[in-house]
Amino acid sequence: MAVDTVEFSGSGERRELVGGSATFAALSCGLFSPVRLVGVVGEDFPKSTLEALRRRRTDLEGVQVVPGETFRWHGRYSEDLSSRVSLETHLNVFEHFRPKLPTSWRDSKMVLLGNIHPSLQAEVLDQVDKPLVVAADTMNFWIQGTPKELRALLTRVDLLILNEEEARELTGHRMVARVGRELRALGPRRVVIKQGEYGAYLFDEHGVFHSPAYPVDQVLDPTGAGDTFAGAMLGYLSAHGAQAPDRRTLRRAVVVGSAMASLCVERYGTEGLLEVTPDALDARVRAFGRLVHTDAEGD
């Protein structure tokens, strides 16, 4: 959970943008299913966002509110928004964060492990008894810095969701078909490879599935798109039988994740997620159908 300052070459600087993987994922997931959120914020984290999370069925018992400032990131996007640099990162209250789940949450059936040290991700898992689905994200920092811990974690992960560049780095291969196969061999039964504006691949027991990203007219802020995708995907699976999702449910979860991510990037920060309604999401999901189907029935 974070408070960001983000510079955009077109529209200038935005300060005090609420962000953080957990915030995006929870707001997105909450549209489909109740959420138990684990994280840490300082006293500066906006109460209005905590309220918005509660309204979207998010239980905040796992969110530690501690003296000091929330994690703060200051970044700048390239003109075409395809890359960004970090100008300042203040860990603040996040520095000594150890995720601690309320004891009553040991029965959680789905777990989404955000992008932190793989040993901390493992610690979260240790606090849950028998999850049906363990999903995880990671990044190049852990792929390079803690490869052993990451590999150990992957044997406990059912659904790995990561960027194409990171997936290539983790496997040492380039072609997405090969990368997906190699990742599954590391443990996760299901692997999603996100390609940003080019969509996402799902590799699972049913084969290979591809969804494009929705061709929005304008991206305002790509921050949080991946977390929004993951949150929606997990939420959709939770609402549609996480225990044994069939081929269609898994694939639709990817489309729903892509649709939600497209609604996210059309606004700054979490604004898009706060505004989205089930009707708006449904309309976007239907638009995906029209986008990829050759036949009229695809509508």
Add this chain to the structure above:
Amino acid sequence: MAVDTVEFSGSGERRELVGGSATFAALSCGLFSPVRLVGVVGEDFPKSTLEALRRRRTDLEGVQVVPGETFRWHGRYSEDLSSRVSLETHLNVFEHFRPKLPTSWRDSKMVLLGNIHPSLQAEVLDQVDKPLVVAADTMNFWIQGTPKELRALLTRVDLLILNEEEARELTGHRMVARVGRELRALGPRRVVIKQGEYGAYLFDEHGVFHSPAYPVDQVLDPTGAGDTFAGAMLGYLSAHGAQAPDRRTLRRAVVVGSAMASLCVERYGTEGLLEVTPDALDARVRAFGRLVHTDAEGD
């Protein structure tokens, strides 16, 4: 029509590879419909390739065979095959080439204008009476060097097929939805934006359609993939009612083009196109269905 020398970092150098936009496009198109090929070769162009073209229903009356050497290109691909540099380009007999169609070809119903000077593309068009479909390719060289001639040509084009990078350059926009709209405003009723390994978009009177590229395990040689795509797309349209193709036909033409391109890049030069059978192509097209459909019926 060309004879290429291509260096690959993995598999070394290949000499005397038959290439050229027209060669790839004709071999690809010929699988669906008869082709009338316009081009120029020297005395060194392999007779076996001319024979292969004839076998695939290509009328070579428009191919000038003149003394001297065929256009020769020598290039080197980057290790991941995502970019290439030209080391040597010898125009040879291509230098003074003026496309001349046999008078009996004035009744041609479909025209695919390869990537040459837009004024030469216009000259080809002037030699056809009432084409139903005029398709064209272009590249950054003409976008920058002959923008006026290119704009004039585009008002006579029905189906523009070009790479995303070139499409962005031509319109000055980045997001594919906007790029597609702007290109249609320049004249072409239908626009295909090719994204290489990320697939292709079709913008037409029915809306927006996206097809992924097929996730092949290994690309050996990306040369000619775009021309193969265009040839198959035109051939499919010709075989399925070019006069008034409906939504499904246009979209399936993009999928068929993508399928054929994927079979092309799995081999060197034109080898993949020479080997392909209707059954192999059908199987690949069906694999596209499985790749993008959320429902089992997609198979």
